[in-house]
Amino acid sequence: MQNLLKTDEETMLTDSARGFLDQAAPVSEFRKLRDSGTSYDPALWRQMAELGWAGILVPEANGGADMGHAAAGLLAGEMGKTLVASPFLSTAVMAATALRQVSGSRAGEALTAIAKGELTYALAIDESAKHDPVKARLAAHKVGNGYQLNGEKTFVVDGGFADRVLVLARTGEGETALTLFDLPADHDGIARTSKAMVDARDAAQLSFENVAATGEDILGTLDDAMTVLGPALQAGQAALAAEMAGLATGAFDMTVGYLKERQQFGVTIGAFQALQHRAAHLWSEIEVTASAITHAGRMLDQDPDNATLAVSLAKARATQTAKLAVIEGVQMHGGIGMTDAFDMGFYMKRARVAAEWLGDYSYHAEQVAQCRGF
Amino acid sequence: MQEPVTFRAELQSWLAENCPAEMRDGRTDDETICWGGKGWEFTSEAQKLWLDRMAAKGLTTPTWPVDCGGAGLNRGQEKILLEELAAINARPPLLSFGIWMLGPALLRFGSEEQKQTYLPPITRGEVRWCQGYSEPGAGSDLASVQTKAEDMGDHYLINGQKIWTSYADKADWIFALVRTDKDAPKHKGISFILIDMSSAGVSTRPIRLISGASVFCETFFDNVKVPKENVVGEVNKGWDIAKYLLTHEREMISGGAQGLLGGRALGAVLADGADDAAPMDAVLRAEALACEIDGLAVALTLERYKDQAEAGQGVGHASAMLKYTGTELNKRRHELLMSAGGSDALDWEGVHGSLPADWLRTKANSIEGGTSEVMLSIISRRVLGLPG
Numbered sequence: 001m002q003n004l005l006k007t008d009e010e011t012m013l014t015d016s017a018r019g020f021l022d023q024a025a026p027v028s029e030f031r032k033l034r035d036s037g038t039s040y041d042p043a044l045w046r047q048m049a050e051l052g053w054a055g056i057l058v059p060e061a062n063g064g065a066d067m068g069h070a071a072a073g074l075l076a077g078e079m080g081k082t083l084v085a086s087p088f089l090s091t092a093v094m095a096a097t098a099l100r101q102v103s104g105s106r107a108g109e110a111l112t113a114i115a116k117g118e119l120t121y122a123l124a125i126d127e128s129a130k131h132d133p134v135k136a137r138l139a140a141h142k143v144g145n146g147y148q149l150n151g152e153k154t155f156v157v158d159g160g161f162a163d164r165v166l167v168l169a170r171t172g173e174g175e176t177a178l179t180l181f182d183l184p185a186d187h188d189g190i191a192r193t194s195k196a197m198v199d200a201r202d203a204a205q206l207s208f209e210n211v212a213a214t215g216e217d218i219l220g221t222l223d224d225a226m227t228v229l230g231p232a233l234q235a236g237q238a239a240l241a242a243e244m245a246g247l248a249t250g251a252f253d254m255t256v257g258y259l260k261e262r263q264q265f266g267v268t269i270g271a272f273q274a275l276q277h278r279a280a281h282l283w284s285e286i287e288v289t290a291s292a293i294t295h296a297g298r299m300l301d302q303d304p305d306n307a308t309l310a311v312s313l314a315k316a317r318a319t320q321t322a323k324l325a326v327i328e329g330v331q332m333h334g335g336i337g338m339t340d341a342f343d344m345g346f347y348m349k350r351a352r353v354a355a356e357w358l359g360d361y362s363y364h365a366e367q368v369a370q371c372r373g374f
Numbered sequence: 375m376q377e378p379v380t381f382r383a384e385l386q387s388w389l390a391e392n393c394p395a396e397m398r399d400g401r402t403d404d405e406t407i408c409w410g411g412k413g414w415e416f417t418s419e420a421q422k423l424w425l426d427r428m429a430a431k432g433l434t435t436p437t438w439p440v441d442c443g444g445a446g447l448n449r450g451q452e453k454i455l456l457e458e459l460a461a462i463n464a465r466p467p468l469l470s471f472g473i474w475m476l477g478p479a480l481l482r483f484g485s486e487e488q489k490q491t492y493l494p495p496i497t498r499g500e501v502r503w504c505q506g507y508s509e510p511g512a513g514s515d516l517a518s519v520q521t522k523a524e525d526m527g528d529h530y531l532i533n534g535q536k537i538w539t540s541y542a543d544k545a546d547w548i549f550a551l552v553r554t555d556k557d558a559p560k561h562k563g564i565s566f567i568l569i570d571m572s573s574a575g576v577s578t579r580p581i582r583l584i585s586g587a588s589v590f591c592e593t594f595f596d597n598v599k600v601p602k603e604n605v606v607g608e609v610n611k612g613w614d615i616a617k618y619l620l621t622h623e624r625e626m627i628s629g630g631a632q633g634l635l636g637g638r639a640l641g642a643v644l645a646d647g648a649d650d651a652a653p654m655d656a657v658l659r660a661e662a663l664a665c666e667i668d669g670l671a672v673a674l675t676l677e678r679y680k681d682q683a684e685a686g687q688g689v690g691h692a693s694a695m696l697k698y699t700g701t702e703l704n705k706r707r708h709e710l711l712m713s714a715g716g717s718d719a720l721d722w723e724g725v726h727g728s729l730p731a732d733w734l735r736t737k738a739n740s741i742e743g744g745t746s747e748v749m750l751s752i753i754s755r756r757v758l759g760l761p762g
Contacts, residue, residue: 004677005681005682005685256758256760260759260761270760270761271760276754276762277750279758280749280753280754283695283758287692287695290675290678291671291674291677292670292671294678295674365663365667368663368670369641372640372666372670374644374654374666
C-alpha cells in the first residue's frame, strides 16, 4: 500500500537540505543574483552536486544517488521555500530522466557528468506562449545521412547557459512523428537570445538555422520522442509542482510571521478574524496540495506508466495554491508587500513563471479530464 | 498477521458466497441502508441475512477488537475489505452512530464493563444510538450546554433539552453531554452520559428541514432517572470525550465527501445526465473539472492523515482542516450536480432521484460538527498560533 507519510530517510534528506540551504542559499542570496543580473550561482550548484543532488535521479553505476522522484520533489520543495535558482529541474530532473530512458555509452557518460555537476542541459520544447509538445513544428529534414533543423523554440529554461539542449523536432507528417535531438547548445546554427524574465532566472529564445545533426544525436529513436521525453516532462512537472508547494509554504510562513508581529489599531493584526480566516484557508489549501505532491512522487517511483493523473493533479493544485499564497502574501503584508526591498514580490514572480512552465493549470486540468471521464 | 494476498483471496470467496444478490446494488443512501435497533424493520430477508452474516464475522465494525464484536483488522486489511465490498457493489451492512461515534469513545474512555455491555449489541445492529450534544442555546458554543444532571445519591436526575439530535425518534439510547457542576468553568462541569431513550421523561419531536426530511429532532428530558454507572470516564471530564469525538466526527464528515458519489469521478456522474448529442456546457465543465481536481487532492489528504493516525502520530487539530475542506467541497459538488441536472433536478420525484434532497442536505455539512468558521478559527489558533 502506498504511504503518503515521509519515510525516516526522506525526513533526514529534507532536514539536511534545509540546513544546507538556510546557510548557503537564503532568499538574500537570490536577491544578490538578481541585483547582479546573474541567473544562477555555479559555485552553489557545485556544492549541491557534492551533496548528491545533481545525481538524485542518476543510477549509482553512473555515480548518482538514485533516490527517486519523491526524494527529488523533497529537494525541489526545500529550494522553493527560499527561491533557490539552480539547474536542478532542467538538468538533474528532466535531462537525467530522459537520458535514463536510453541505453548506450553516450547517455551513460552524460549521466555521469550530470551527477558530477559538470554538465547542464536545457529542454527546447515550446514554440508558442502555451506548452503543448505534440504541436511542435520545428523541422528536422533528412539531408543525406543526417538531418537539418530549422525553426524557433521559446521559453527554453536555462537555455541561456546550458551546455547541451534537448530539442523536440518534427521528423515526419504524422501527429506523433516527433524526434528528440541531444545537441551542444553552441552548435553551429543555434542562436540563443536570453529573455528578461520576471523571475530574474534564465530562459532563452533559440533559433535554429540549418543546424546539422546526425542519427547519433537522436536521443531514443526516430519518430518516437515521447518514449524518452514523456517521462522526463512528467518528472519535471512533479518536481516543479513540489517547488511551487515549497514556494507557497515559504510565502505563507513569512505572512503568518508578519501577522504575529505587525501592530495596528493597538493590537497584533493576527488577532483580527478577517485575517485569521484567510490565513487558515490558505494553510488548508497548502496542506491539501502537499498530499498531491507526495502522491505524484510516489506514483513516479512505483508505477510510472500510470502516473499521468497524479502528476497533472499535483501541478494543477500547486499552481493554484502558489498563486493564492503569493496574492494573499502581498495583501496581508499591505504596502510593504508591494516594495522591491521586501522578498514577497520574488515569490509572486517565481510563482507566475512556474505556473506557465511545463503546462499551465488548464493544460494539466485537461490531462485530469482525460483520466477522469470528462 | 495474515498476508494481504491470502486475506484478500479468502475475503473474496467468502463475500461471493455470503453477500446476497439484492445487496449488490451499490446503494449507500440513508433510506436504503440498515440502521438497526430494536424498532428496525428489515426491508427484505436479504438485508437481515447480510447484516447477520457480516456481524457474525465482526465485519460490521472491522477494526474493533474481537472481544467487543469486531474483527480486529488493521487499516491495510480494512482497506482491502472496503475495496472488495466496492468491487461487488455491496451495500454497507449497517450504519449507525454507535459505530461511528459511541464505539470510538467507549473504546478509548469506557470501562471494561461498559465496552462489554454496549459494544457487541452495536456490532449486531441490535441497539441504535443517537448523539445528544447541541442545545437551543449551545450550537457553535457547545461547551455552554445547560441540560443538567443532578446527583441524587444513587442516580442522576436529568432535565433539559437537546436539539439537532439525528434520528432521536428512532434511537434506543442516547449519549449526551450534561452539566454536572454548574459552578465550575463551563468546560469543566460537563459529563458524558448514556441514557436509555425508553426511560420515563424522555420525549422527541422531529424537525422538518428544507430538504423535506426530518432526520433531526428536539429531545426533551423531564426528570429522567439515569444510573450513576452510565457516566463514561470521569464525572466533570466529559468535555475531553466530547472534543475527541468532535475531532473524530470531523474526520467522518469530511470522509463523507468522497463517499457520497460512491467514489465515482464527477465527470462520469455529470456525463450520466448529459445529452449524447450535445457536449457538456463549457463553463460547467470547467467548474466541474476544478472541483474534481480539488476533490482528488482532498481525498489524498484524508489518506495521508489516516496514514498518520495509523502510524500513531495522531491527527490533532488538522481534523478541522479535513472537516472544512471536505464539507465545502461536498457543497460545491452538489451545486454542480444540480446545475448539470437543470430543470430535471428540480423535481422531488424526478429522474435524479434523491438529488434535490441531497443537495439541500449538504448545506448542513458545513454547520454540523462545528461550522466552517469555527474550523478556521481552530486552525488559526491551534495550528498557526495566531492570537485568539
